[in-house]
Amino acid sequence: MIPSEARSFQHRAEADRLRAAVESGGTAVLTQVLTGMGGVGKTQLAADYARAAWDDDGLDVLVWVTASAQSSVVSAYAQAGVELCRADPEDPEQAAKQFLAWLTPKPEQRPCRWLIVLDDIADPSDLIVHSNAPGNRYSLWPPASPHGRTLLTTRRRDAALFGDGRRRIEVGLFTPDESVAYLTAALNAHGRTEPADQLTTLAADLGHLPLALAQAAAYLIDSGEAAATYRSLLADRATKLTDLAPDALPDEQATALAAAWSLSIDRADILRPAGLARPMLHLAALLDANGIPQSVLTSEPARIHLAAHRTTTGPTPQPAPVSCSDAVRALRALDRLSLIDHQPDTPHQAVRVHQLIQRATREDYTPHQHDHAAHTAADALAAVWPKTERDTALAQALRTNTDALIRHAGDGLYRPDTHTVLYRLGRSLGESGQVTAAIDHFDHLAASARSRLGPDHPDTLTARGNLATWRGESGDVAGAVQAFAELLADMVRVLGPDHLHTLTTRHNLAAMRGEAGDVAGAAQAFADLLADRMRVLGPDHPDTFAARGNLAAMRGESGDVAGAVQAFAELLADIVRLLGPDHLHTLTTRHNLAAMRGEAGDAAGAAQAFADLLADMVRLLGPDHPDTLAARSSLAAWRGRAGDAVGAAQALADLLANRMRVLGPDHPDILTARHDVAAMRGEAGDAAGAAQALADLLADMVRLLGPDHPDTLAARSSLAAWRGRAGDAVGAVQAFADLLADMVRVLGPDHPDTLTSRGNLAAMRGTAGDAAGAAQAFAELLADIVRVLGPDHPHTLTTRHNLATWRGRAGDAAGAAQACADLLASRMRVLGPDHPDTLTSRGNLAAWRGEAGDAVGAVQAFAELLADMVRVLGPDHPHTLTTRHNLATWWGEAWDAARAAQTLAD
Incomplete structure (x- = not known):
């Protein structure tokens, strides 16, 4: 009997495909197979097609077979044989064969137009009968006939069901519009109305599965409850799907939602490799319904789980190892029963599972099974998570699957301790540029660990450390310093002063103090830490080396560059x-x-060292490793500072293209690379192009990092500088003034970056025509820089240089010359005679001596400087060429015009 039409039956695209019984080439389709997961409405589509065929096409014979077992097919065929062919009812097999023979077209016989519907084929082998009698193997497939049609419905996707002119029609879920239309019609038929937004979200909660929508509508009608109440029950982990079934199933349904897939799971579990489908589904049920990388489900932890939980009958044997190919075949078995969609032709061979199949599977767990499966899924994710995330799509999939696991696992990932995959998720978020998301994750992780494990548990302290780190990365350096200081006090109290985690926290606190501008304090903290690590760990421990490296870096930041080298x-x-x-x-x-x-001062030596390093990094790490890309960036930067700005700009542009390919457009390293490319374009002579590139970059930085992130503020500073160098000095002054106000608000008045902004503003005021105002601003800035950084810090010496320059441009050439002489003595003492900044001071002193009236002395000073420039920087360095230009100028000022002309010609 054909099933009755479901209430509020929805006409779907699949129905139109069924009716289009001719292929594009003009060949008639004799057999069609509707396949899809349980509950998508295959039977209703077949019934609709059968009724239409009987009503419209004038069929002579229509046989509907509930084909869930071979015996059912034989019985239905036998009944038809008895009624149509006068077959013997006492011999069902012979009667079935007689019916199939009757369907076969015969010459000179009036055509019989027939349709056979085989609904719910559970196993393709059910359509082949194997009898004990010799030669008594025969097929239950209806014969090919130009006058007959066959329609199958099945959850199976076995190759045996397709081919030989059989057309496969995949039946999927309702579309969102179809889902809402169905629910609206079903409820309206009983005088019920619900807000459209509630029906839309309810349909999404049920995954647009027709069976689930039908039973939900029946539940709402029977109970009188609102859709919002049903959604709350559905979201409640304590509510099972069986609790949400209506008292009586609608539309002659025989199976409640929770049991809809049980037979499919049983059948998948007997497919080779036997017993692995069910434990595989147990893992998939805890992960992302929209796509699980195959590598997760075939990882070593997953295979150990499959071996230990293989479904068996009789005495349980010793668990046999499960290979990767066995795990893939288990996925294929689930796919053949439409319990999952396994997509081996996608980049990560993704596995998709309907959310209600996942839920029904999880509800079969015992608490012990649930925790074990959750730990196994977490182990599997951690096992395949690469240390360096070159494949950004895979990294995103792993993050999404970990999020799904967190939702489903409950407390399972905190017993007995916090699982490492939770920390890996947070680091991945931060390393991919999602710093705010990383902060939110570690904030939640710290709170969860505190509530489950206690405030002094090592996992709680570790989560707090990660939270502090990413707060610093987000730009909240002061907040990070405070968080690390509070964490350190708890670490010392709980773990003791010499515990490795305590020492690591001291290391992180010192580093963050340096980021916050307290370079001297950071250097002292690293010196103290180094002494303790030497005592506790010994001189050759990697952590001791790390402390030495950080101490060296801070020495450089504090001005002792030679000591740092x-x-x-x-x-x-x-x-x-x-x-x-x-x-x-x-x-x-x-x-x-x-x-x-x-x-x-050795820019050329730095460039050569980076070139040598890059060759080794490519050999050891590969060309796309982040550290390799960082070395390429540094090489380009130092090539630029060594005088080859054009070559550096091209190298940085090429590098940016590579980084975009590896990391994607929104990664923080991409933003940094774009900043470097723009700045080097300016250094190569394209100031306007640099300003435009920085304006474009700034918009993306505000979108991705926020307006107050240190990198955003740095981009604003660079944009203002290149606007000035491109000719818009007045606009640059305003931009620096606006930036300075934000720097003071975000970083504080004494932060090194704030002081640098004051210097940039002062210089741009001078460029815009206010030389006296620039000199006054630099004088005020110098007092603060000496107070904050000390008299010998590189920034202090640079500020003295700028003050001397603007004093001279304001008309006090003699005062500028004296200031340059004093500065030169300091730079000779601090940096040495061959440092580029020392050479620059010599050039400035020579120029201001000339401006003060001593042209001959200026010629002599520039001549001596030129010899040293050639020796230190080489004859083609831009600074060397500038010195030759200045020497020629002062030859002219010293009344030797012919010498000046020849020098300029050369």
């Missing part, structure tokens, strides 16, 4: 001795040493 060189020798030349820590130390060499 020496410290990094000594550290590198020790790291090579203990770890070897190819260890990652060795490469990192070489990177830091090269950068500090550049800061000490």
Whole structure:
């Protein structure tokens, strides 16, 4: 009997495909197979097609077979044979064969137009009968006939069901519009109305599964409850699907929602490799319904789980190992029964599972099974999560699956301790640029660990440390310093002063103090930490090396660049001795040493060191490793500072393209790379292009990082500077003034970046024509910089240089010359005679001596400087060429016009 039409039956695209019984090439389709997961409405579509065929096409014979077992098919065929062919009812098999023979077209016989519907084929083998009698194997497939049609419905996707002219029609879920239309019609038929937004969200909560929508509508009608109440029950973990079934199933349904897939799971579990489908579904039920990377479900933890929980009958044997291919075949078995969608042709061979199948599976767990499966899923995610996330799509999929696991696992990921995958998720969020999301995650993780494990549990303290770290990365450096200081006090109280975690927290606090501008305090903290790590861990422990490296960096930041170079060189020798030349820590130390060499004045040496380092990084880490990309960026930057701004700009542009490919457009490293490219375009002579690129970058930085992030503020500073250099000095002054107000608000008046902004504003005021105002601003700034950074800090010396310059441009050439002479003495003492800044001071002193009236003395000073410039920087460096230009100018001022002309010609 054809099932009755469901109440509020929805006409769907699949119905139109069924009726289009001719392929595009003109060939008639004799057999069609409706396949899809349980509950999508295959039977109703088949029934609608059958009724229409009987009413409209003038069929002679229509046989509807409930084909869930072979015996049911044989019985239905036998009954038809008895009624149509006068077959013997006492011999069902013979009667069935007689009916199939009758359907076969015969010459010179009036055509019989027939439709056979085989509803709910559970196993393709059910359509082949194997009898004990010799040669008595026969097919239950209706014969091919130009006058007959066959329609199957099944959850199976086995290849045996398709081919030979059979058309496969996948039946999916309702569309959102179809779902709402169905619910509206079903409720309206009983005088019920619900807000459209509630029906829309209810349909989404039920995954647009027709069976679930039908039973939900019946529940609402029977109970009188509102859709919002039903949604609350559905969201309540304590409510099971069985609790949400109506008292009487609608539309002649035989199965409640919770049991809709039980037979499919049983059948999948007997497919080879037997017994693995059910435990595989147990894992998939805890992960993201919209896409689980195959590698997660075939990982070693997942395979151990499959082996330990293989479904067996009789005595339980020793668990046999499960291979990767066995795990894939288990996924294929689930796919064949439409319990999952396994997509092996996608980049990560994604596995999709309907959310209600997941829920029904989870509700079968015992508490012990639930916790074990949750831990296994977490282990599987952690096992495949790469340390370096080159594949951003995979990283996003792993994050999404971990989020799903957190929702489903409850307390399971906190017993006995916090699972490591929860920390990995937070780091992945931050490293991918989602810093705010990382903060929110670690804030929630710290609160969860505190409530479940206690405030002094090591996992709670670790979560707090991660939270502080990402607060600093977000730009809230002062908040991070405070958080690390509070954490350190608890670490000392709980773990003791010499515990590794306590020492690590001291390390992080010191680093964050440096980021907050307290370079001297950070250097002292690292010196104290180094002494304790030497005592507790010994001189050769990696953490001791890390403290030495950070101390060296802070020495450089505080102005002792030569001392920092020496410290990094000594550290590198020790790291090579203990770890070897190819260890990652060795490469990192070489990177830091090269950068500090550049800061000490040897830009060409830094560029060469980075070139050598880059070759080794490509060999050891590959061209796309983040550290390799960072080395390429540093190499380009130091090439620019060594005089090749055009080559550096091109190298940075090429690097940006590579980083975009590896990291995606919104990664923080991409924003930094775009900043570097824009700045180097300016240095290469395209000031207007640099300003435009920085304006575009600033908009993205505000969108991604927020207006107060330190990188956003740095981009605003660069944009203002290049606007000024492109000719808009007045606009640049206003931009620097606006930026300074925000710097004071966000970072405080004494932060090094705030002081730098004051210097930039002062310089741009001078460029805009107010030389006296610039000199006054620099004088005021100098007093604060000496107070905050000390008299020998590089920023202090630079401020003295700028003050001298603007005093001279304001008309006090003699005062400028004297200030330059005093500054030169300080730079000789602090930086040495060959540092580029020392050479620059010599040039400024020579120029201001000339401006003060001593043209001959200026010629002599520039001539001596030129010889040193050629020796230190080379004859083609821009600074060398500028010095030759200045020498020619002062030859002219000293009344030797012919010498000046020849020098300029050269």
